[in-house]
Amino acid sequence: MNDTFSRGLSPKRYALSAIILHWSIAALLLFQVSLGWRLEDLPKGTASFAGYQFHKSVGFLILALSLARLGVRLVARRPAPAEGAPAVKLLVKVVHVLLYAVMIVGPLSGWIMVSTSKIRMQTMVFGKLPMPNLPVGHAWHEPAETIHGALGLVTLGLFALHVAGALRHHFMGDDLLGRMIPANTRRGLTIGVAVALICSAGAMALAKVWPFGGPAVAPVAAASADPDGDESEAATDMASDAAVQAPASAAAPVADASAGAEAAAKAVAWQLAPGGKLGFHATYSGDAINGSFGRWDAKIVFSPGDLAHSTLRATIDLASVGTGDAQRDDMLKGDNFFRAAAHPQAIYTASRFRAQSPGHYVAEGTLSLAGKIRPVPLAFVLTIDGDRATAHGTATLSRTAFGVGTGEWGGTDTLLDGVTVDFALKAKRHS
Numbered sequence: 187m188n189d190t191f192s193r194g195l196s197p198k199r200y201a202l203s204a205i206i207l208h209w210s211i212a213a214l215l216l217f218q219v220s221l222g223w224r225l226e227d228l229p230k231g232t233a234s235f236a237g238y239q240f241h242k243s244v245g246f247l248i249l250a251l252s253l254a255r256l257g258v259r260l261v262a263r264r265p266a267p268a269e270g271a272p273a274v275k276l277l278v279k280v281v282h283v284l285l286y287a288v289m290i291v292g293p294l295s296g297w298i299m300v301s302t303s304k305i306r307m308q309t310m311v312f313g314k315l316p317m318p319n320l321p322v323g324h325a326w327h328e329p330a331e332t333i334h335g336a337l338g339l340v341t342l343g344l345f346a347l348h349v350a351g352a353l354r355h356h357f358m359g360d361d362l363l364g365r366m367i368p369a370n371t372r373r374g375l376t377i378g379v380a381v382a383l384i385c386s387a388g389a390m391a392l393a394k395v396w397p398f399g400g401p402a403v404a405p406v407a408a409a410s411a412d413p414d415g416d417e418s419e420a421a422t423d424m425a426s427d428a429a430v431q432a433p434a435s436a437a438a439p440v441a442d443a444s445a446g447a448e449a450a451a452k453a454v455a456w457q458l459a460p461g462g463k464l465g466f467h468a469t470y471s472g473d474a475i476n477g478s479f480g481r482w483d484a485k486i487v488f489s490p491g492d493l494a495h496s497t498l499r500a501t502i503d504l505a506s507v508g509t510g511d512a513q514r515d516d517m518l519k520g521d522n523f524f525r526a527a528a529h530p531q532a533i534y535t536a537s538r539f540r541a542q543s544p545g546h547y548v549a550e551g552t553l554s555l556a557g558k559i560r561p562v563p564l565a566f567v568l569t570i571d572g573d574r575a576t577a578h579g580t581a582t583l584s585r586t587a588f589g590v591g592t593g594e595w596g597g598t599d600t601l602l603d604g605v606t607v608d609f610a611l612k613a614k615r616h617s
Contacts, residue, residue, distance in 0.1 A: 204264070209382075214251070215289065217389040218241070218292075225237045242300060243310075247312075253290070281348055282348075285344050291333065291337070295331075297317075298330035302327035452491075455485075456487070456614065457615075458612070459614060465478040466606065468601070470600060471600050479504075479506050480508060483500070484499065486613060490547075497536065501533050522591065523595070524556055529556055532554060534562070536552075545569060547567075551564055556588050556589055557589070560583070565579050573614055582605070583606075586598065
C-alpha cells in the first residue's frame with residue numbers, strides 16, 4: 187500500500203532540467219567515445235595535439251553536466267520506478283549506476299592522465315577556462331590510462347543495455363519513454379525514439395569529421411615523466427616540427443571582425459606595463475623544472491585589423507634566469523646551455539600573424555637562442571580595452587634544436603627535449 191501511495195504522489199515525467207541534461211550528456215558521451223577512437227589514428231603533430239585538447243574540453247563539459255545531472259536527481263522529484271520482475275529491476279538499477287560512474291569516472295581518469303603525462307599541457311576548456319592539473323603522483327597514470335581506455339567499450343555496452351530496456355518498454359506499450367521525451371501521443375513517442383536513435387548515430391559520426399583548429403592557448407605547466415602519454419607525444423612532435431620546419435609563408439592574415447573599432451585601426455605601438463611574467467618549464471628525471479627571466483622587454487606594433495603590418499620583437503636577458511637554485515642557474519648560463527657569455531640575449535621576432543578565432547592569434551616568428559635561429563610559433567590570447575591591452579600565451583620548442591643542453595645533457599631520456607615557454611603581459615597604447 188505504501189508503494190502504491192508513493193506512486194500516486196510521484197510525477198509522471200522527469201523535470202525539464204533532467205530531460206535536457208539527460209539527452210545532452212548522452213549525445214556528448216557518444217561523441218566523446220567516437221572522438222577518442224579517432225584520435226588514436228591521427229598522425230602525431232599539430233592536428234593530434236589540437237584533437238586531444240578538444241577531447242579534454244569535451245570531457246570537462248561532460249563532467250560538469252554529469253555533476254549537474256546528479257544534483258538534479260538528488261533534489262528533484264522523479265517518476266516512480268517502472269514495474270517489472272525483481273531481476274529486471276536490479277539490472278536496470280545496476281545499468282543506471284554504472285552509467286553515472288562512466289559519466290564521472292571517464293573525465294576524472296582523463297584528468298588524472300593529463301596531470302601525470304610527460305608534458306603537462308594545461309587545458310584551456312574550449313580555449314577559455316584554464317583547468318589546473320590534479321595533485322596526484324605518477325603512480326596514478328597507468329591505472330587511470332587503463333580505466334580510461336576501457337571505458338569506450340563499456341560506455342557503448344551500457345548504452346546498448348539502456349536503449350534495449352527503453353525499447354522493450356516502448357514495444358510493450360507502457361509508454362515509459364514518455365517520461366523523458368516531450369511527447370503526448372503514442373505516435374509522438376515513436377517519432378521521438380527514431381529521432382533519438384538517429385541523433386545517437388549522428389553524434390558518433392560527427393566526431394569523425396569534426397574539424398580541429400590550432401593548439402589551445404594556455405599557460406603551460408611543467409611535466410612529470412611518462413613515456414606513454416599520447417598528448418605528450420603529440421606536443422613533443424609538434425615542438426620538433428616547429429623547430430625544424432619553416433612556417434607556412436602563404437598564410438594570409440585574417441582580420442578579427444569582432445574587435446569592433448580596433449579591427450579597423452592600423453597597427454600601433456604598445457608599451458609594456460610593469461608586472462609581466464616570462465617563464466619556461468622543462469622536465470628532468472620526471473621532476474618539473476620551472477624557471478623565469480627577470481629582465482626582458484618587447485617592442486610591439488599590433489592591431490587585429492592590420493595584422494599585415496603588425497610586428498613583435500622581444501629581447502630576453504639570459505643572465506636573469508632564475509629557477510630557485512643558484513647552482514642550477516649558473517649552469518644554465520654556461521656553455522652547456524644558454525652560452526650567455528657569447529650570446530647574452532635571446533631574441534624573438536615576428537612579422538607574420540594569423541587569427542585563429544576572435545582574440546586568439548598565432549605569431550609565426552623566429553627565436554634566436556644560443557647562437558641558433560629557429561622558427562617557433564607563438565600562440566596567444568589578446569584583449570584590447572581602449573588604450574589598454576592584456577595578453578597571455580605559450581610556445582613549445584625543442585631545446586636540442588637550439589643546442590641547449592650539450593655533453594652529458596645532450597640526451598633526451600633524462601632531460602626531456604620539449605620545453606614550454608609562457609608569458610603574461612599588460613600594455614598601453616604608446617602615445
